[in-house]
Amino acid sequence: MSASETLTPPAATTASANTIAAATPDSGLLRFLTCGSVDDGKSTLIGRLLYDTRGILADTLHAIERTSQKRGLSAVDLSLLTDGLQAEREQGITIDVAYRYFSTGTRKYIIADAPGHEQYTRNMVTAASTADLAIILIDARRGVLTQTRRHSYLAKLMNIPRLVVAVNKMDLVGYDAARFEEIRADYEAFARQLDIDVRFIPISALNGDMIVERGDSLAWYDGPTLLELLESAPAAHAAGRARHHDALRFPVQYVCRPQDSANPELHDFRGFMGRVEAGSVAVGERVTVLPSGRETRVREIRLLSADSHDSANEGQRARAVTGESVTLLLDDEIDISRGDMIVGPDNAPTVTRRIEAMLCWLSESPLDPRRKYLIRHTTRESKALLDGIDYRIDINSLERQAATQLEMNDIARVSFRLAQPLAVDTYTDQRATGAFIVIDEASNNTVGAGMIG
Amino acid sequence: MNALAASAAPAIDAAATKELSHLDWLEAEAIHILREVAGQCSRPALLFSGGKDSICLLRLAEKAFRPGRFPFPLLHIDTGHNYREVIDFRDRRAAELGERLIVRSVEDSMARGTVVLKSPGESRNKHQSVTLLEAIEEHGFDACIGGARRDEEKARAKERIFSFRDEFGQWDPKNQRPELWNLYNARSGPGENMRVFPISNWTELDVWQYIERERLELPSIYFAHLRPIVRRNGLLAPVTPVTPAQPGDVVEELQVRFRTVGDITCTAPVESSATTVAAIIEETAVTTISERGATRLDDQTSEASMEQRKKEGYF
Ligand SMILES: Nc1nc2c(ncn2[C@@H]2O[C@H](COP(=O)(O)OP(=O)(O)OP(=O)(O)O)[C@@H](O)[C@H]2O)c(=O)[nH]1
Numbered sequence: 001m002s003a004s005e006t007l008t009p010p011a012a013t014t015a016s017a018n019t020i021a022a023a024t025p026d027s028g029l030l031r032f033l034t035c036g037s038v039d040d041g042k043s044t045l046i047g048r049l050l051y052d053t054r055g056i057l058a059d060t061l062h063a064i065e066r067t068s069q070k071r072g073l074s075a076v077d078l079s080l081l082t083d084g085l086q087a088e089r090e091q092g093i094t095i096d097v098a099y100r101y102f103s104t105g106t107r108k109y110i111i112a113d114a115p116g117h118e119q120y121t122r123n124m125v126t127a128a129s130t131a132d133l134a135i136i137l138i139d140a141r142r143g144v145l146t147q148t149r150r151h152s153y154l155a156k157l158m159n160i161p162r163l164v165v166a167v168n169k170m171d172l173v174g175y176d177a178a179r180f181e182e183i184r185a186d187y188e189a190f191a192r193q194l195d196i197d198v199r200f201i202p203i204s205a206l207n208g209d210m211i212v213e214r215g216d217s218l219a220w221y222d223g224p225t226l227l228e229l230l231e232s233a234p235a236a237h238a239a240g241r242a243r244h245h246d247a248l249r250f251p252v253q254y255v256c257r258p259q260d261s262a263n264p265e266l267h268d269f270r271g272f273m274g275r276v277e278a279g280s281v282a283v284g285e286r287v288t289v290l291p292s293g294r295e296t297r298v299r300e301i302r303l304l305s306a307d308s309h310d311s312a313n314e315g316q317r318a319r320a321v322t323g324e325s326v327t328l329l330l331d332d333e334i335d336i337s338r339g340d341m342i343v344g345p346d347n348a349p350t351v352t353r354r355i356e357a358m359l360c361w362l363s364e365s366p367l368d369p370r371r372k373y374l375i376r377h378t379t380r381e382s383k384a385l386l387d388g389i390d391y392r393i394d395i396n397s398l399e400r401q402a403a404t405q406l407e408m409n410d411i412a413r414v415s416f417r418l419a420q421p422l423a424v425d426t427y428t429d430q431r432a433t434g435a436f437i438v439i440d441e442a443s444n445n446t447v448g449a450g451m452i453g
Numbered sequence: 454m455n456a457l458a459a460s461a462a463p464a465i466d467a468a469a470t471k472e473l474s475h476l477d478w479l480e481a482e483a484i485h486i487l488r489e490v491a492g493q494c495s496r497p498a499l500l501f502s503g504g505k506d507s508i509c510l511l512r513l514a515e516k517a518f519r520p521g522r523f524p525f526p527l528l529h530i531d532t533g534h535n536y537r538e539v540i541d542f543r544d545r546r547a548a549e550l551g552e553r554l555i556v557r558s559v560e561d562s563m564a565r566g567t568v569v570l571k572s573p574g575e576s577r578n579k580h581q582s583v584t585l586l587e588a589i590e591e592h593g594f595d596a597c598i599g600g601a602r603r604d605e606e607k608a609r610a611k612e613r614i615f616s617f618r619d620e621f622g623q624w625d626p627k628n629q630r631p632e633l634w635n636l637y638n639a640r641s642g643p644g645e646n647m648r649v650f651p652i653s654n655w656t657e658l659d660v661w662q663y664i665e666r667e668r669l670e671l672p673s674i675y676f677a678h679l680r681p682i683v684r685r686n687g688l689l690a691p692v693t694p695v696t697p698a699q700p701g702d703v704v705e706e707l708q709v710r711f712r713t714v715g716d717i718t719c720t721a722p723v724e725s726s727a728t729t730v731a732a733i734i735e736e737t738a739v740t741t742i743s744e745r746g747a748t749r750l751d752d753q754t755s756e757a758s759m760e761q762r763k764k765e766g767y768f
Contacts, residue, residue, distance in 0.1 A: 026474040108475040129633040325484035444640040
């Protein structure tokens with residue numbers, strides 16, 4: 001059997017995917033992450049999703065067919081699609097987060113492909129930081145493993161709104177419903193501890209069962225396919241939309257002062273540029289500027305629309321919602337610069353010089369408790385000193401242990417003292433204002449990721 | 454339970470229910486990235502070639518910074534082998550925007566002796582890296598904003614949005630900075646440099662849809678036109694003064710368009726009758742060949758060639 005014969009997509013799928021891809025109706029964008037232990041079939045699953053939604057183009061397919069043949073494989077190995085870098089191809093493993101894209105015509109997807117090896121907790125944390133959903137893969141033969149618990153714990157820690165547990169390789173257990181139920185029961189027993197919201201689905205990534213097509217072998221399962229789960233999951237901005245009644249969080253990124261003396265309109269222009277990270281904002285609303293605490297009202301909201309081409313007065317809006325990057329003009333002349341935050345009148349964040357957080361250490365050089373680090377939170381930076389390590393989590397047993405320093409991939413509860421006040425929320429309340437990174441000033445490297453709470 | 458989404462929502466007033474489309478989301482992300490560059494870097498530049506991706510970048514920069522000026526100049530590394538239409542468009546667009554355009558040319562590097570071609574006919578494309586690094590040093594740029602996308606190529610799929618380059622302009626794929634949430638770390642030391650890719654998460658189709666939505670003007674060679682062509686290795690090689698027909702070549706007059714408009718010696722057009730952006734979107738949605746596969750005359754030879762070039766300082 002030649003490699004290419006095994007991979008002729010069903011004609012009907014091809015045609016319908018083509019026509020939907022050409023249309024552009026939009027339920028927005030969903031970012032998700034796949035996690036699993038080595039060989040659970042992550043790469044195969046992603047390859048299958050891309051292939052069955054026509055996210056793979058013919059020349060790319062030919063390239064992996066050639067490689068499959070060169071390696072003496074009897075069928076095309078879809079996992080080759082996601083093998084990115086030379087070093088990985090040589091070692092035959094995935095070592096860093098890669099991003100993939102496909103679109104169903106109704107929704108655009110960004111997949112973060114994070115390797116599952118023990119030493120790569122930091123990769124999963126990185127991939128999870130922007131995900132709206134996580135797919136946790138379980139090999140049907142092996143069931144719930146230590147790694148499964150670890151991935152679920154990290155998904156919870158990173159506050160991913162939705163989890164899908166996909167029991168893969170169902171073909172290798174004879175598509176047995178009882179085995180699936182057994183794994184589900186196992187997982188639920190443990191997930192109850194973590195308090196997470198989970199969907200379960202049986203699949204065969206290799207054969208494509210219950211991914212995009214239902215297939216014939218899992219007739220006993222009457223839930224949605226994996227793609228249907230993805231299509232109906234709330235997207236980032238939809239989640240944001242439901243939270244538009246949350247209080248406004250608008251970190252100022254940049255202040256626009258054109259000071260164009262020839263143009264009186266621009267002479268006094270002061271625009272505060274940033275992204276609405278939470279809540280929404282409307283012209284006329286009262287806002288507070290942090291950390292100063294000064295109050296004023298929103299005079300204008302601007303974002304050039306598709307039709308407006310750069311005159312000073314175009315692009316005015318009545319309102320901006322979560323996720324939008326806009327420019328705010330305020331009623332009063334208040335001294336505001338990058339790093340300040342414009343917030344709604346109620347439910348203000350806490351302005352503090354001390355934070356407690358879960359910290360994931362990302363660097364090969366251990367956390368040095370005596371050194372000063374830099375913390376970047378929204379658009380603000382502050383020098384920071386470690387105040388203490390409460391405990392470290394053993395990522396396998398999920399037990400707390402005493403610790404005096406942190407190594408790469410360690411996760412711990414810590415506190416920092418700060419040189420500058422930060423306006424913070426808890427990470428579970430607001431990802432954007434509850435997250436921070438730690439930077440090593442000597443190397444300029446990003447060495448830690450923190451979740452306030 | 455962790456169901457923070459739909460179920461938790463109270464009644465939402467009409468104005469707030471406006472959904473962000475995928476283009477709205479991509480646009481907002483790109484504007485945020487551009488403003489982070491402006492906020493964190495002291496001497497950035499935006500790479501503008503006159504091609505479709507950098508045309509989108511210019512539009513995003515308008516959205517990010519108007520009514521102010523861009524907080525960076527535009528920079529083009531010209532191989533001297535670009536299509537006239539694209540160069541004219543580049544100059545006109547920069548003038549219309551009233552922004553400063555810096556052009557540095559590979560030919561100047563050749564005259565200086567820092568670029569040495571193996572043969573007069575060798576493609577100058579990969580030598581752009583040298584000229585780019587020289588321009589970075591000349592102007593002291595600490596960040597260069599580019600229009601590369603992760604869907605273009607395997608090596609790019611793992612590249613960060615803020616991608617750190619050492620003194621030699623090298624990308625080290627095994628030693629990248631972790632990039633979490635939208636907290637970008639643009640810090641670099643003297644001589645080092647960030648490359649920033651605001652449309653990392655866009656696909657070719659997203660780019661075309663954005664061009665249509667924003668009604669962006671493009672150089673004419675993006676649309677179907679008649680052009681003398683020689684068929685080589687399954688690709689269409691344009692016949693130009695830089696790439697003349699070889700003895701034995703059969704020159705055909707074909708209706709083609711360019712999907713990407715790089716250096717003449719290594720960019721192939723595709724057969725097409727699309728004369729509007731809408732028609733191109735139609736074709737892009739049903740195409741079976743990737744942008745690079747259909748159009749690159751130079752780097753089909755090796756799956757790893759882009760990664761290799763990036764390690765050497767290529768954009
Ligand atoms: N029978 C069967 N085999 C599968 C299935 N899914 C994946 N495999 C096989 O399992 C092996 C591992 O799959 P990969 O997709 O490479 O695994 P991975 O989880 O991506 O592993 P890493 O990339 O090393 O982290 C390959 O030989 C696949 O062909 C399945 O549903 N059924």
